Amino acid sequence: MVNLTINSIPVTVPEGTTILDAAASVDIEIPSLCYLKELNEISACRVCCVEVEGEGKLVPSCNNVVREGMVIHTNSPRALEARRVNMELILSQHDNKCATCIRSGTCQLQKIANDMGILGVSYPTDLAHGKKADWTTTFPLYRDVNKCIKCMRCIQVCDKVQSLSVWDISGSGARTTIDVSENRVIKQADCSLCGQCITHCPTGALRERDDTQKAYAALGDPDRVTIVQIAPAVRAAWGEAFGMPTGKATVGQLVSVLRKLGADYVFDTTFSADLTIMEEGTELLQRLQAGDLDNQPMFTSCCPGWVRFLKSQFPEMTGRLSTAKSPQQMFGAVGKTWLAHNLGVDADKIYSISIMPCIAKKAERELPSMDSAGHGSDVDLVITTRELARMARAEHLDVENIAESAFDSPLGDGTGAGVIFGATGGVMEAALRTAYYCVEGVNPPPDTFSDVRGFEGRKEASFTLGGKKLRTCTVSGLKNARDLMEDIRSGAVHYDFVEVMACPGGCVGGGGQPILDGVEMADVRGPKLYKLDSQRPLRFSHDNPEIIRLYEEYPEKPLGEKSHHLLHTHG
Secondary structure, three states, rough: EEEEEEEOOEEEEEOOOHHHHHHHOOOOOOOOOOOOOEEOOOOOOOOOOEOOOOOOEEOOOOOOOOOOOOOEEOOOHHHHHHHHHHHHHHHOOOOOOOHHHHOOOOOOOHHHHHHHOOOOOOOOOOOOOOOHHHOHHHHHHHHEEEHHHOOOOHHHHHHHOOOOOOEEEEOHHHHHHEEEEEHOHHHHHOOOOOOHHHHHHHOEEEEOOHHHHHHHHHOOOOOOEEEEEOOOOEEEEEHHHOOOOOOOOOOHHHHHHHHHHHOEEEEEEEHHHHHHHHHHHHHHHHHHHHOOOOOOOOEEEOOHHHHHHHHOOHHHHHHOOOOOOOOOHHHHHHHHHHHHHHHHOOHHHHHEEEEOOOOHHHHHHOOOOOOOOOOOOOOEEEHHHHHHHHHHHOOOOOOOOOOOOOOOOOOOOOOOOHHHHHHHHHHHHHHHHHHHHHHHHOOOOOOOOOOOOOOOOOOEEEEEEEEEEEEEEEEEEEEHHHHHHHHHHOOOOOEEEEHHHOOOOHHHHOOOOOOOOOOOOOHHHHHHHHHHHHHHHOOOOOOOOOHHHHHHOOOOOOOOOHHHHEEEEOO
């Protein structure tokens, strides 16, 4: 242990502790902008500098460890003045139009400037103009160079967590900025659209393409019938955008919010998650019984970020993806066919909106293959959890006290198996529950396959299914996925069934979720979904009465002719 003094307070911390963490241990907050523990500890912003007695220069607290007997002043006149100067220099190269910034109220730069009482900037403003500031407005990921503070968080997250190296330093000296690596435009950069760069950016430099105006237009159009689906992961996080504890805001309250925003019908994506399991679970069994998995696994296909990654990084392995569409897209296809018929609505008048924790879903709905219903795009618009929060806030809705309301029928009922889709391992577990039933003819105890759960990057498990050993692996985060794919390709490991989620922890940690700066929330949100699963009266996708009704009335059976056309990709 190391003994030191911070602001006249005796502190004892383990050897190797940074000054920043040592201060935090006694409730002394040192501001920082660029710091991300174990990811970005480069002291680029210099906002966290402190004064150490005996040191000639100020010391960045984020990457300097404590020493025995240190005497540290975090708020000395010298430290405060340097911090203020550094902040003003950063602000001189920042578009300070906070009133029109998407991150106003959740921006770390704004918070620190306000905390320091900075009411003006002493240095001339230097913003980018012309081509340097240009960015396509059609791509689901949007970047504003004039809000970038060069903290390099996006670079580190993309490199170390997702292994895609989309971002890099561009220019030098006063012209230094962050841009797409190798002088590429974003569409050329093999971006997975995971959105982790957005959730780790401390300002509004990175955000999703804003589609709220399209949503308002559709919801307010009397000639459209708007159907809205809510993804499982959204219910675990949406209340955080309003300062509520994780999981306190209920999905019933969210249904009411959407009705007040003008939605004609609100449905639960857990229904189509159950539908995905019926199709994907059946496909798994068919491949297993046919010997198709003897050499290579079947990969889940419900995460569009993972699918984009696989197609760009390991194109030779795309044939191992399940052909089942994601729950979002299955809902869209069923919504404009079977649902339209049941509602007595012209399918061409239906406008299908998804509330998703992910920006890759915006790109998924735009794929040419996602129009199998024959009425334009099966899903017309994707809104992230953050966008929905902005819409609710704009309508001045009291979301914390709004009364609950129920989902509409017949696509509003989902099982616990569908709920856990939002957490890493959830798709795997749900599929195995139903695969076991298909083989054995009885349901297993619901938690039989809980060994696939866990927020570690890679989780292996083995089960016996129909007398055959089934080797499984769940993985989240694209760096972990890359390592796994390299091992599979080299023959170092072999699995039969592999679930991959692009975002660490799964969809609960998605790039469209509420941002709590510097705090990873997947391991907090995920258990909320497992708790909801345990509380559901139905925990097996094949027991969902609305799924049973759907197959009786429309596609007849999983992997049947209609199912293949409507619910699966074709190349």
